[in-house]
Amino acid sequence: MKKDNKLKISFIGGNSYDVTGSMILVEWNKRKILLDCGLIQGGTTLQDYRDNKNMLTKNKLKNIEYVIVGERHIDHIGNIPYITKTNYDCKVITPAKTKKIFKHMLEDSANIADRDCEMLAKKYKDKVFIPSYTIEDVEHCINQIQELTVGEKIKIDDDITIKFSYSGHIFGACQTELWINVNGKIKHFLYTADLGNILNYKNRPFTEELDRVNNATIVISESTYGKLDKFVCTEKVIEKDIEKLYSTIEQYTIDKKNRVLIPTFSLDRTPAMLYLIWKKYKDDERFKDVKVIIDSPLSNKLLDVYINELDDEKAELLQEILSWDNIIRVSASEESKYVMENYKNCVVVASSGMCSQGRSKIWLTKILPNANDCLLFSGYCADNTLGGKIKNNKQKYITIDGKNYPNRCNIVNIQGQSSHMQRNELIKYLSSINCEKIYLVHGSTQARIDLAQSLKEKLSEESKTTKVSIVTKGTTCNF
Ligand SMILES: [Zn+2]
Structure with a gap:
């Protein structure tokens, strides 16, 4: 019988049409692996619940042997415990220094899902809402993790070889190169996951620099900042942003002795x-x-x-920062209530970054009504999140958990601090890789279209024959 030499890649996650819910299915000879298995985020709680349920139940996610994941953000990892729950022996292959981070991130995610389901059940009494996984499922997932040394080509079984290379995105996050043996033919491809903002290294001392991959047959790349925009992030813009951050802090704390809230991802x-x-x-x-x-x-x-996982020099730097007299670390909710009532001259760094969860949401109820305080956004907020609603429209009142709060505080935006690779750098990096085809995922429709166009132009200028393709929901590729 003739053996099938094809490898099939199916773009089945939210990243096939937008920026969250990363998941890619790779199949050959009845074998199945997943690249990423992240949470769809940024819609209403009900929408996100439904979208995640659909993504996990309507795709054929049985008999998955490995989830291979170089990234750490929840939109790349947030659904992995569901896979290890429903495929009990499935291994999770990650770069080194991932386990402890995944544990905290996924436990947090399980708790949020629990609260969301409770809230939805109260609101829609005739319907049932069940979280995709529990804290116990997270524990099993963490036990299934196998960490690989970054920068080394490692054979994990007879058919699969993996190399993780730093993506420059966040501490420890990696691009993934895979070599898969399909009946004696080696298929080599690169999945970039999220790439880092290489213009901003000096302000992100805990993140490794990008390792440039030079060749692969197929490249699957993110395109978050692919959109042609009036806003072009350059080193100058980043510097200006930081000046704005400092002048805002000085104006509201040193001069006016008030508060600045900076919602920030953990x-x-x-x-x-x-x-x-x-x-x-x-x-x-x-x-x-x-x-x-x-x-x-x-x-x-x-x-x-x-502190435990960083290299010595970086760990010392972080230790020195955390030992600074001005810093107060708050975890327990009673402590949080205490500082909210008692500290009037402060900078508050609270998560989540989009204010949809956590302490930043509670702080908003204190800061928003106060005309002397300031709310400073330093990152992306999806339109449907609380942060997005505050950032994008100046409304008189903001509703938080069913209660209205007057929107009186000052609002400042800085936009150059993203940890994602900027458009011009994406074009330079992707066009430098020798490959047959580049698939663009993980961007809005416009971002994927614009980036594909510019990338094609750049490749043709350089007389390269690389093809560029925009992924949409359900795209598959055989090679
Ligand atoms: Zn990320």
């Missing part, structure tokens, strides 16, 4: 933001009485993991 963004604040004000006498409050149980757990 993973990577919190240590990067602390670094920027510490670097500027550690020896500044004027800042002596200003407290820097890290209010987030998850951020504090992850900061402790970072």
